[in-house]
Amino acid sequence: MKTTAKRSCIIIVLIVAVVAGLTVLGVRFAVNGEEWATLRANEHLNEGGSFIAAGNVTDRNGEILAYTEGEERRYNDSERIRRSTLHILGDTEGYISSGVQTAYKTRLAGYSPVTGLHSLKKYGKGNDVSLTIDSQVCALAYDCLNGKNGVVAAYNYETGEILCSVSSPNYDIENKPSSEEIDKNEDGKYDGIYLNRLVDGLYTPGSVFKIITTASAVENVPNLDSWTYTCTGEEIVDGVKVTCPSVHGEMDFEEAFANSCNGAFAVMSKELGKEKLSLTAKEFRFGESFAFGNSETDASIFDVSAANDADLAWASVGQYTTLVNPYHMLTMLGAVANNGEAVFPYAVSTITSPAGRVVQETKPRSEVYITPEVANKVEAMMRNNVETNYGDYNFEGLSMCGKTGTAEVADGSKPHSWFAGFSQNPQCPIAIVVVVENGGWGASTALPIASEVMEAVYKTLS
Numbered sequence: 001m002k003t004t005a006k007r008s009c010i011i012i013v014l015i016v017a018v019v020a021g022l023t024v025l026g027v028r029f030a031v032n033g034e035e036w037a038t039l040r041a042n043e044h045l046n047e048g049g050s051f052i053a054a055g056n057v058t059d060r061n062g063e064i065l066a067y068t069e070g071e072e073r074r075y076n077d078s079e080r081i082r083r084s085t086l087h088i089l090g091d092t093e094g095y096i097s098s099g100v101q102t103a104y105k106t107r108l109a110g111y112s113p114v115t116g117l118h119s120l121k122k123y124g125k126g127n128d129v130s131l132t133i134d135s136q137v138c139a140l141a142y143d144c145l146n147g148k149n150g151v152v153a154a155y156n157y158e159t160g161e162i163l164c165s166v167s168s169p170n171y172d173i174e175n176k177p178s179s180e181e182i183d184k185n186e187d188g189k190y191d192g193i194y195l196n197r198l199v200d201g202l203y204t205p206g207s208v209f210k211i212i213t214t215a216s217a218v219e220n221v222p223n224l225d226s227w228t229y230t231c232t233g234e235e236i237v238d239g240v241k242v243t244c245p246s247v248h249g250e251m252d253f254e255e256a257f258a259n260s261c262n263g264a265f266a267v268m269s270k271e272l273g274k275e276k277l278s279l280t281a282k283e284f285r286f287g288e289s290f291a292f293g294n295s296e297t298d299a300s301i302f303d304v305s306a307a308n309d310a311d312l313a314w315a316s317v318g319q320y321t322t323l324v325n326p327y328h329m330l331t332m333l334g335a336v337a338n339n340g341e342a343v344f345p346y347a348v349s350t351i352t353s354p355a356g357r358v359v360q361e362t363k364p365r366s367e368v369y370i371t372p373e374v375a376n377k378v379e380a381m382m383r384n385n386v387e388t389n390y391g392d393y394n395f396e397g398l399s400m401c402g403k404t405g406t407a408e409v410a411d412g413s414k415p416h417s418w419f420a421g422f423s424q425n426p427q428c429p430i431a432i433v434v435v436v437e438n439g440g441w442g443a444s445t446a447l448p449i450a451s452e453v454m455e456a457v458y459k460t461l462s
């Protein structure tokens, strides 16, 4: 009897051990399976460090941006397209972390948490990824940047599809500069070259921030329609001079916005105060980051907690410590364009298995930032900016709304040039953001780029 009991005991211990072992293995597989399957050592996926089994990446028109030929990862024939789509597409080494080839690496390789690499073994290739971008428009935006650093991005504010996203500096993925050359970074031409500035960029916004201050004025100033200000070219706040580029004279608030009058906004900022302006910035999601594919955007900053009146005046015109992420800017434009509801931009449309089955499809996501009343009033004023100041001839047929920015930067170099706007034309529900680093005046550098890119987008959509 004693021996039998002892044996039973041993068997139970063994069973427990086996079950425990299997559980641990199961858990570890669930947690690490994806990583194990795509380890560089796994020769199904990697040959000499390249991503041999990955599927095709195409743009919205089916133009192939990346594919696998034999044992090599290859890219579009056009250098302009290769450069302009570099950051959305990403590299195979993982330096451009938000790029599709890194963020969706396992998907491209055909890995599934259920069947592992079964599909890859069966078909010899992974999944195809279809993007929302139009590579021809991206190439045009790349031309427009003309070697300057910055970002050009346009998206459909009703569906969330990004049609254009170009980040500069970039490089030709088929002729990548050596790592020594990149590390050396002569003349700063490789500054932050692996960063997609749409996702990872944070810029002083300058006057494009007046869109938010205007929204706050609409929300909080009951007699805004009868509000007036007389600009003498400067406004003294707390002994600090807030200057305007010219003497704007007497204006109502709408005209002050169209003239981008710093003096008027300085006075308005004092009327609003820190709390109200901060609250509006919070409604517009300052301080929040957004999911972009499998990555996260940098959070915009609006912090006036330690600001005096003069600091607040500068903050209300997009200076002081305020920083804006271009992806976030697109969402704010989307909210104004779309009755207060921001649809979030995305670049990956569908992922399709080699058997032709759609295994992942992006559905639009949105959040309400502001009320329809506030959105529509701000929209009308942004429309007035183009009608009375920037010129409808720059955006023919688009019924464009917009705001330029000329953002002073700390080190005394040329200001960043901004344009942020959107079309009211129902055939072209597109919002655009252009930032040219050290590009000078918003109206003379960023606006013409927005004009050309919007025209191209309008053509492709109509």
Ligand SMILES: [Zn+2]
Pocket (backbone or CB within 6 Å): 231, 232, 233, 244, 245, 246, 247, 248, 249, 260, 261, 262, 263, 264
């Ligand atoms: Zn002024």
